[in-house]
Amino acid sequence: MSEAPSAPGAAQNGREQGAGTGGKVLYGALDLGTNNCRLLIAAPAGRGFRVVDAYSRIVRLGEGLSQTGRLSDAAMDRALAALKVSAEKVRRRGVTRFKAIATQACRSAQNGAEFVERVAAETGLRLEVISPKEEAHLSVAGCLNLLDRTADTALVVDVGGGSTELSWVDLSGQARAARLTPGRPPVRAWRSIPLGVVTLAEQFPEGADAPEVWFRRMVEAFRSRLEGFTGADSVRPAFDTGRAHIIGTSGAITSLAGLHLNLPRYDRNRVDGIWMTRAECEASANRLIGMTMAERAAQPCIGPDRADLVLAGAAILQAVQELWPCERVRVADRGLREGILLSMMAARQRRRPRGRGGRTTHG
Template sequence: MKPYAAIDIGTNSIRLLIAYVDKDRIVKCYKDLETTRIGENVDKSGVLSEAAMERSIKAITNFVQRVRQNRIDNLQVIATSAVRDAQNRDAFIQKVKAAANVDIDVISGEREAYLGFLGVLKGSKDPDEKILVIDIGGGSTELIIGNPAGIQQLMSLNLGAVRMTEKYITVDPITRAEMEQLIEGIDTVAEDAIKILKKHSVDRVIGIGGTATTLGAMHKKLEVYDREQIHNLDLSTQQLKDLWEMVAGSTLTERKQMKGLHPKRADVITAGITILDRLLTKLGFASIRISEYDNLEGLVFEQVEKQRF
């Protein structure tokens, strides 16, 4: 049993996975998350703010220290949409290097999608199916179609829960006019991707990322998040629409009190669930399966594969 670690610097949160792998299977793992919102206003300003960088560097440093305390040498650190888009990303990378002595791999949307797909396959209870993976992050949404033989279609869209919240939602709760603008904005960005995806026939849709797992936790009304209850949970589109109506019609204060919804995600969940609802509606799917295995697990298994050769 060998330990591996992976850190994902996302637009909304920074996540840590420590996984113990035996015979191509995770037998024990630990996950943690810090909501640092590094992508705050990046879509408007084009740069990472000093405050957001400092919050994120603190979280990364704490996670790296935890990895080293566990004497784990196999650590990979990736950054996605917000850092990828930021004009001052090199300055951030240098600051992290100075503070935590780790190198950050700023990955493309396509590589982000690949890692998410690899993670999903490793955690699937129906591994032979042809699947569509939807990964809604803070800054982007990755869409991947494939099966164990490989990826057949891969796309990364500038649709994210933080990005769309900052762009379209200005009042609390969201007004009907702003909701219509949000939906129109999502549909416009996703239009070409929807046309391509409709050409494929898939057995199942699988959702990964913070929006998907949060919706699973809200459906279960979890007071304490339990990944075992969320992994491979099936939700119908009607159950998602019920959650959407509850979220869209509530104030931020009310959302912060909802079971299963972390208070730090309460301000962006409306945009997140609307993105997912529009994609499923446009594609005509009746349900989605939530996976706890995502790009972090994909990054771990990529390390495992590399060490075999």
């Protein structure tokens, strides 16, 4: 993964400063997806980081893309508004190491490159449209410390707005004994499916069928795109013998967890890292199937912005569980932004000389 040398508007005199962080270098990561624009600004702290600022806005950049093949003017305007807020935060905080990525919507849209140029001209942000493979690896890097090292395999499922990335992570043998680092996650196999919560929901509009039938159609649509994949067959025995688990990262999956916990309002500290059984995931999905759109919107961990998308995410998770069955699912309220930050910090530590007998540590 390439690392941008500096943030937009950052000082170019070679000095690295962090506003309000005791002189520490500040890192920034921005993820512009099909549904969300997310920014995270952080300072290194031990083997991880301390969050200094964060921003997230649902922009639905990929709205209508599956029908037209293009990003709409309204969607681009929404995304640009969020990107301008993000750029201002980056400048105000004095971020000096920064990376901004764009994923499936910009990869697949006919006018994706044109939009990226417009973003640079209007905000100063240089978006890098990353490949599905890099997206999958960054998702794993962001979730490394949620992996159960007593298992032999983990399947990281990153459900996006326009695509879903699946990564089978090797945790057995030498990989178990080694230290896992963001720059070199032990990914045995990966697969990108060009279906996410936005594209799946648009393909199967709600109300055309009975709720149970509609949900099942979404499950089958995703299954049909995944079931022929044989690249991870070498780790299937771990799933067959209960030595594997799933990590699910997406707003839809964290919403399922919040519903499962009956939270009065969303609480990341309660959700991130929680273990759910397969039966509990299905029970939360069944609760949602029995609700109207308005009832889902009234749920504190869903809200109106996700009310029409959360069941598409639940359908994707169920399809994965049917094809790669395991009893344990760990919910991750983290993903690409954290993967970018940790990868940049680890790369910088590897490049730093060890002079004066000091030791380097990875972020």
